[in-house]
Amino acid sequence: MFIERVHSPGLAHISYFVGGHDKAAVIDPRRDVEVYVELARQHGLRITHIFETHRNEDYVIGSRELAEITPAKIYHGDQLPFEYGVAVSEGDGFDLDGLRLGVLETPGHTHESICVTLADLSSSEEPVGVFTGDVLFVGDVGRTDFIEGGAELLARIAEIPGLEALATLVAALQAARAQIQVQSPAPILRIRIPEAERFEQHSG
Numbered sequence: 001m002f003i004e005r006v007h008s009p010g011l012a013h014i015s016y017f018v019g020g021h022d023k024a025a026v027i028d029p030r031r032d033v034e035v036y037v038e039l040a041r042q043h044g045l046r047i048t049h050i051f052e053t054h055r056n057e058d059y060v061i062g063s064r065e066l067a068e069i070t071p072a073k074i075y076h077g078d079q080l081p082f083e084y085g086v087a088v089s090e091g092d093g094f095d096l097d098g099l100r101l102g103v104l105e106t107p108g109h110t111h112e113s114i115c116v117t118l119a120d121l122s123s124s125e126e127p128v129g130v131f132t133g134d135v136l137f138v139g140d141v142g143r144t145d146f147i148e149g150g151a152e153l154l155a156r157i158a159e160i161p162g163l164e165a166l167a168t169l170v171a172a173l174q175a176a177r178a179q180i181q182v183q184s185p186a187p188i189l190r191i192r193i194p195e196a197e198r199f200e201q202h203s204g
Contacts (some may be wrong), residue, residue, distance in 0.1 A: 003018050004016070006018070006035055014028075017039050018118065020098055020099050021098065022042070022045060022046060023048045024040055024096075025101060029050060029062040029063070046144045047071070048071060048073070050075065051074075051101070051131075052076040052085070054113040054133050072145060075087075075094075075183075077105065079090075089103065089105060090103060098170050101117065104116075114129040115182070117130045117131075117196045
């Protein structure tokens with residue numbers, strides 16, 4: 001198993017290439033998809049799965065472009081009527097050469113937001129990582145003012161079994177936000193708290 005982090009210069013966007021023995025998945029691909037095709041070629045892999053964690057308003061996602069030139073299917077949350085791809089819901093899982101990618105429904109940033117868990121079945125069925133899209137960052141959470149009740153929906157991530165580290169982080173971030181008087185109606189808040197630092201070390 002290997003994971004390649006692909007950063008898009010000039011955009012607040014990061015995508016991920018997850019490779020197994022023969023197959024690979026791409027999470028939130030950018031429109032310039034040649035980078036994923038080249039990664040697959042270098043490692044002798046076939047891209048078979050494409051995941052969109054949420055709809056994006058600030059850049060054009062490259063899922064359909066990548067699906068046109070690979071055998072991959074596109075997967076996204078089922079709370080928005082997409083005109084392409086396959087809708088997924090809580091508990092869906094996809095096997096990828098001894099890896100398992102699982103779906104968590106995590107609305108709050110958008111209605112259809114999902115997180116994608118990653119388990120290495122050669123050692124355990126328990127996830128060893130999670131791709132959170134724009135739901136959760138180290139030291140911050142995604143904006144929740146796009147949809148009504150977004151903050152309350154996002155807080156439910158703390159109730160997901162097996163994600164105690166995320167639960168601790170979300171609770172700390174929610175408490176920190178409550179203590180800060182925000183003047184802007186759509187704030188971008190960056191804070192450093194011990195829980196976030198511990199999570200960063202744990203997930204690294």
